[in-house]
Amino acid sequence: MTYSFQDIKEAIQAQFGADVIVAENTAWMQPQLTVKKEFIKDICFFLRDDARFFFDQLSCLTALDNGVEKNTLEIIYHLYSIPFNLFFILKVETERGDGKEVLPQIPSIVDVWRTADWHEREAFDMFGMKFTGHPDLRRILLPADWEGYPLRKDYIEQEFYHGIKVAY
Amino acid sequence: MSTQTPNYIYNPLDLQNSEPLVFDTTSLKRGEIIINMGPQHPSTHGVLRLEVLTDGEIVKDVIPHIGYLHRCYEKHAENLPYNQVIPFVDRLDYMAAMNSEHAYVMGVERMLGIDKDIPKRIEYIRVLVAELNRLSSHFVAIGTYGLDIGAFTPFLWLMRDREHINRLLEWVSGARMLYNYIWVGGLFYDLPVGFEERCKDFITYLKPKLIELQKVIIENKIFIERTANIGVLPIDLAINYGITGPMLRGSGLKFDLRKVDAYSVYPEIDFDIPVGMGAMGTTGDCWDRTHVRVAECFESVKIIEQCITQLLSDHKRTREFDPQATVPKKIRPKVMDFYVRAENPKGELGFFFRTTGNTDVPFRCKVRAPSFVNLSVLQAISKNVMIADLVAILGSFDIVMGEIDR
Numbered sequence: 001m002t003y004s005f006q007d008i009k010e011a012i013q014a015q016f017g018a019d020v021i022v023a024e025n026t027a028w029m030q031p032q033l034t035v036k037k038e039f040i041k042d043i044c045f046f047l048r049d050d051a052r053f054f055f056d057q058l059s060c061l062t063a064l065d066n067g068v069e070k071n072t073l074e075i076i077y078h079l080y081s082i083p084f085n086l087f088f089i090l091k092v093e094t095e096r097g098d099g100k101e102v103l104p105q106i107p108s109i110v111d112v113w114r115t116a117d118w119h120e121r122e123a124f125d126m127f128g129m130k131f132t133g134h135p136d137l138r139r140i141l142l143p144a145d146w147e148g149y150p151l152r153k154d155y156i157e158q159e160f161y162h163g164i165k166v167a168y
Numbered sequence: 169m170s171t172q173t174p175n176y177i178y179n180p181l182d183l184q185n186s187e188p189l190v191f192d193t194t195s196l197k198r199g200e201i202i203i204n205m206g207p208q209h210p211s212t213h214g215v216l217r218l219e220v221l222t223d224g225e226i227v228k229d230v231i232p233h234i235g236y237l238h239r240c241y242e243k244h245a246e247n248l249p250y251n252q253v254i255p256f257v258d259r260l261d262y263m264a265a266m267n268s269e270h271a272y273v274m275g276v277e278r279m280l281g282i283d284k285d286i287p288k289r290i291e292y293i294r295v296l297v298a299e300l301n302r303l304s305s306h307f308v309a310i311g312t313y314g315l316d317i318g319a320f321t322p323f324l325w326l327m328r329d330r331e332h333i334n335r336l337l338e339w340v341s342g343a344r345m346l347y348n349y350i351w352v353g354g355l356f357y358d359l360p361v362g363f364e365e366r367c368k369d370f371i372t373y374l375k376p377k378l379i380e381l382q383k384v385i386i387e388n389k390i391f392i393e394r395t396a397n398i399g400v401l402p403i404d405l406a407i408n409y410g411i412t413g414p415m416l417r418g419s420g421l422k423f424d425l426r427k428v429d430a431y432s433v434y435p436e437i438d439f440d441i442p443v444g445m446g447a448m449g450t451t452g453d454c455w456d457r458t459h460v461r462v463a464e465c466f467e468s469v470k471i472i473e474q475c476i477t478q479l480l481s482d483h484k485r486t487r488e489f490d491p492q493a494t495v496p497k498k499i500r501p502k503v504m505d506f507y508v509r510a511e512n513p514k515g516e517l518g519f520f521f522r523t524t525g526n527t528d529v530p531f532r533c534k535v536r537a538p539s540f541v542n543l544s545v546l547q548a549i550s551k552n553v554m555i556a557d558l559v560a561i562l563g564s565f566d567i568v569m570g571e572i573d574r
Contacts, residue, residue, distance in 0.1 A: 028504040029278075030504075030506060030507060032505060058410055059410070059507070059509065059536065060507060060536040062520045062534045064522060064531075064532045076505065078507050078518070078536075082421070082423060085428065113409075114408050114409050114410075115408065115410030115541055115544065118540065118541070126242070138190075139235075140234060141235035143185075143186035144187060145185045145186050151242060162182045163177050
């Protein structure tokens with residue numbers, strides 16, 4: 001049998017209690033479940049290893065900035081189960097921090113799926129999120145001494161980079 | 169226009185600050201050397217820099233440094249309407265632009281809810297051009313791989329055959345590599361008159377060449393010696409690293425999104441999924457990956473033949489057919505998050521969209537690039553190999569830097 005979004009949600013509720021779930025959005029074409037960020041790693045482990053689902057592949061990890069007014073960053077995990085052909089979308093929300101010294105902290109899920117390694121580095125590079133427990137959190141696409149996090153909505157590029165004018 | 173000259177002052181320390189070495193140069197053991205392969209190295213397939221920790225000929229560890237071709241795709245996409253993003257999508261995987269366009273367009277159409285209204289002829293043309301492009305992408309992959317490990321002939325042969333595909337696609341769209349041919353809701357233009365027949369001729373020409381290719385590279389003793397049992401990627405590791413495409417199939421899993429998701433007209437087309445069986449060594453070695461690519465060329469030929477048959481019979485050209493008839497005047501999807509994936513020559517290409525419902529531009533458009541994810545496994549499977557084998561392993565990944573760096 002195939003499990004629906006509700007079944008997977010209830011399984012998470014049964015395992016971790018109802019208060020790990022912050023919100024759910026079933027109105028969209030691809031329903032999402034927002035969970036507390038402290039539990040994301042445990043939930044991922046549970047979904048990967050549970051014999052009912054076997055979410056063995058992390059298809060995609062997307063970070064997203066909601067802008068200064070909402071003051072939240074989101075991370076969206078696209079889980080896929082190859083044996084059962086199931087999709088499940090997890091989401092965590094966190095405050096933005098100031099984008100300089102204070103960066104939001106999110107538990108890393110590298111231990112669950114190794115593919116999260118580079119995805120999380122990219123999210124750190126572009127949005128400035130610290131993934132706690134990540135083995136090698138460096139910038140990946142931009143140079144290490146680049147200032148700011150370009151995909152944040154309030155990003156303003158630096159004027160000079162090593163004496164080269166940045167704005168064209 | 170500014171006449172100001174850049175006042176860049178060379179400082180050797182800048183290099184260390186912008187892309188520092190990961191390995192500590194002060195704590196190297198006796199005999200260990202750090203070697204930089206790239207960013208300007210022919211065997212790294214673009215501007216990829218590999219920081220290799222070697223002990224003699226043995227690679228102790230390798231760290232890929234990427235980002236030399238970063239062109240801010242995702243930032244650009246946040247400022248452009250959906251239809252204007254398509255040329256940028258072309259430039260992600262520039263070896264298989266049609267496939268990327270197809271995936272992107274499919275996502276936008278599903279968000280708009282018009283994916284069921286697209287005429288069958290358009291879908292068949294899309295699959296036809298995408299499979300032609302898959303062939304050409306695999307030709308480059310196999311050809312340059314041969315070149316990497318010392319076989320020059322297949323490269324020239326494949327470039328010759330790829331030239332025919334480039335010319336066919338140029339005839340269709342006006343461009344040789346970056347097409348902007350598949351539009352949201354339709355196509356730029358119908359196929360030119362006589363294209364189907366010319367394509368048929370090309371397939372007739374290509375079939376013996378593919379057998380020739382199989383003989384000259386896949387069954388070649390030197391090639392087998394060079395690739396069998398090298399860079400073995402076990403299937404559990406591959407899935408954990410999110411590997412997709414020919415690499416995953418080379419590791420022995422029969423997983424192809426064209427079958428699994430059955431998008432477009434693929435369910436109506438009969439084709440097989442080749443997988444690696446470890447025929448020459450261990451399942452998941454470099455030979456298996458290349459073998460899967462060559463076998464996929466045969467499958468693509470099958471798909472192209474069936475598309476042409478359909479385009480000449482059930483969905484043939486009519487005077488009234490307008491490929492832009494279903495192109496929406498305004499592309500404004502409702503508020504939602506949407507993830508779409510499709511099988512590219514390199515693997516699963518995914519697009520994530522966040523739409524706000526009141527603008528024509530995406531709020532966020534993330535690309536899940538197959539090469540990006542596939543390259544991340546390099547460090548895990550190239551410990552304690554020879555330097556020459558590292559080149560062979562990297563070549564068998566078939567990476568495209570445009571897609572990795574975006």
